[in-house]
Amino acid sequence: MATLGSAQLPAEASVGSRVSPAPITKLAPRHSGLVRVTHWITALCFFALLLSGIEILISHPRFYWGETGTVLTKPLFQLPIPASRRSVPTGYGYVLPDQNGWSRALHFEAAWIAVLTGLLYVISGLLTRHFRKDLVPSKADLSWRALLTSFAKPLRLERPSAAEASSYNGLQRLTYLIVIFVLFPLVIWSGLAMSLAFASAFPWSVTLLGGRQSARTIHFFVSLALVLFLFVHVAMVCLAGFWSRAGAMITGRVGPRKERT
Amino acid sequence: MINLSRRKLIVTGLAATAGASGLAVAARLTQKYGLVPPDHGGIYGVGESLTYASQRLLTRHSLAREFPRSRISPRPFPNALDPLTEEFKRLQAGGFAGWRLSIDGMVHQPGSFSIADLKSCPSRSHITELACEEGWSYIAEWIGVPLSYVLQRVGVHPQGRYVVYVSMEPDTWDSIDMADALHPQTFLCYGMNGTELPVAHGGPLRMRLPRQVGYKNIKFITRLTVTDSLKGIGKGVGSAASEAGYAWYAGI
Numbered sequence: 293m294a295t296l297g298s299a300q301l302p303a304e305a306s307v308g309s310r311v312s313p314a315p316i317t318k319l320a321p322r323h324s325g326l327v328r329v330t331h332w333i334t335a336l337c338f339f340a341l342l343l344s345g346i347e348i349l350i351s352h353p354r355f356y357w358g359e360t361g362t363v364l365t366k367p368l369f370q371l372p373i374p375a376s377r378r379s380v381p382t383g384y385g386y387v388l389p390d391q392n393g394w395s396r397a398l399h400f401e402a403a404w405i406a407v408l409t410g411l412l413y414v415i416s417g418l419l420t421r422h423f424r425k426d427l428v429p430s431k432a433d434l435s436w437r438a439l440l441t442s443f444a445k446p447l448r449l450e451r452p453s454a455a456e457a458s459s460y461n462g463l464q465r466l467t468y469l470i471v472i473f474v475l476f477p478l479v480i481w482s483g484l485a486m487s488l489a490f491a492s493a494f495p496w497s498v499t500l501l502g503g504r505q506s507a508r509t510i511h512f513f514v515s516l517a518l519v520l521f522l523f524v525h526v527a528m529v530c531l532a533g534f535w536s537r538a539g540a541m542i543t544g545r546v547g548p549r550k551e552r553t
Numbered sequence: 554m555i556n557l558s559r560r561k562l563i564v565t566g567l568a569a570t571a572g573a574s575g576l577a578v579a580a581r582l583t584q585k586y587g588l589v590p591p592d593h594g595g596i597y598g599v600g601e602s603l604t605y606a607s608q609r610l611l612t613r614h615s616l617a618r619e620f621p622r623s624r625i626s627p628r629p630f631p632n633a634l635d636p637l638t639e640e641f642k643r644l645q646a647g648g649f650a651g652w653r654l655s656i657d658g659m660v661h662q663p664g665s666f667s668i669a670d671l672k673s674c675p676s677r678s679h680i681t682e683l684a685c686e687e688g689w690s691y692i693a694e695w696i697g698v699p700l701s702y703v704l705q706r707v708g709v710h711p712q713g714r715y716v717v718y719v720s721m722e723p724d725t726w727d728s729i730d731m732a733d734a735l736h737p738q739t740f741l742c743y744g745m746n747g748t749e750l751p752v753a754h755g756g757p758l759r760m761r762l763p764r765q766v767g768y769k770n771i772k773f774i775t776r777l778t779v780t781d782s783l784k785g786i787g788k789g790v791g792s793a794a795s796e797a798g799y800a801w802y803a804g805i
Contacts, residue, residue: 352688359620360682362630362689377687379633392686393798394597400805401600488684489608489764489804493615504682504690
């Protein structure tokens with residue numbers, strides 16, 4: 293294994309940028325400081341939202357479509373899990389403890405931090421042309437062949453080449469754009485639509501989603517999509533070299549990765 | 554090595570200063586305009602305060618969504634009740650003729666109302682959704698007297714900022730700010746879907762505020778207290794629910 297000193301330029305970065313090695317102080321980081329900080333704040337909030345969201349969910353693991361729904365109504369579907377309320381028929385002989393007090397508080401506090409962080413990220417991303425430069429795919433990126441290759445390679449557990457350490461392929465770009473501009477806004481919207489007071493000021497926020505219970509069901513599925521993204525995201529980071537890529541999101545620089553033995 | 558240019562240093566410094574002074578100004582303003590909830594302490598206080606303040610600014614006068622009669626849920630689900638007290642059963646046997654709602658605190662004319670007294674006040678109704686924090690919800694017609702009407706009748710002192718409401722159920726009480734207390738859809742509710750309010754839904758008298766989730770809509774109301782501060786009441790966090798870890802403000 294080749295170990296590189298911190299003052300040396302990582303071999304991969306020089307290949308990726310295809311320029312003669314420059315002094316490290318001139319090299320732009322793989323991820324800007326703002327991207328790194330907002331990434332980890334968002335990651336922390338996401339875990340808090342997921343944990344508290346699951347806690348709130350188990351008090352009523354039934355889903356409906358439309359405006360209303362109670363245990364007296366036929367659900368769209370019910371998750372086969374125990375509930376934290378006696379009133380929900382689950383088929384389990386026991387009731388989980390009620391944790392909704394702190395769960396709701398944590399959910400909304402984490403949501404506030406995530407939304408404010410997300411706003412900072414999106415505004416700065418627009419100002420610094422981060423989206424245009426790093427995330428909007430080129431025409432060539434979007435060819436079926438290119439997308440298919442990007443999709444198939446990790447399925448064959450093929451590690452990305454060193455050149456791919458410095459930028460994203462078309463599939464990655466599309467995925468990140470969908471997460472940032474579709475899934476996150478949708479999960480925030482459907483969440484806010486469930487706020488009675490918010491809905492009183494902005495009734496269209498609920499009616500456009502098809503009603504309060506539809507908003508709740510959408511909130512659940514978009515959250516699932518985000519969890520799916522998280523799994524694939526972490527799997528891809530592991531495939532590319534966990535410490536190298538995670539390190540890049542912490543220090544800004546793509547570090548050396550262990551070669552397979 | 555950390556690479557810091559002078560410009561970066563200045564910009565960061567300015568941003569930090571602006572942020573810190575912004576927070577200080579915000580804290581002052583929120584205190585002044587009553588945008589701080591009583592349960593603002595603790596690790597979740599920031600989130601509670603942000604939610605309460607922003608929703609107060611956005612929704613002070615907005616009306617909860619109302620629905621046509623055709624959308625009333627055929628089977629409204631009542632949450633399970635704790636066993637009713639002997640006193641409740643006695644009043645129930647008498648058709649709740651002996652039920653009293655007392656009003657005290659910062660009012661010009663403290664006193665008490667029977668259900669018949671409340672029914673002789675102008676009656677209002679709205680068809681709104683009752684949504685539980687657990688996730689379920691139904692639509693019903695709610696009939697009652699606007700709390701604002703009763704408060705006007707007894708005359709609230711200008712320094713009154715909160716209305717505390719107490720249930721006949723043990724350890725069950727809550728409070729709302731004046732924005733909610735004077736809101737036209739906030740009812741002392743005695744009827745539902747064209748009939749008397751069933752006991753299962755809080756009859757003979759329930760607080761009904763359609764812009765907050767179910768647990769603020771307390772059943773079996775017997776007492777109202779107008780106050781300028783919630784500090785001296787219970788543990789000072791505004792409600793039995795927030796003493797148990799549930800947010801005092803439940804507009805979300």
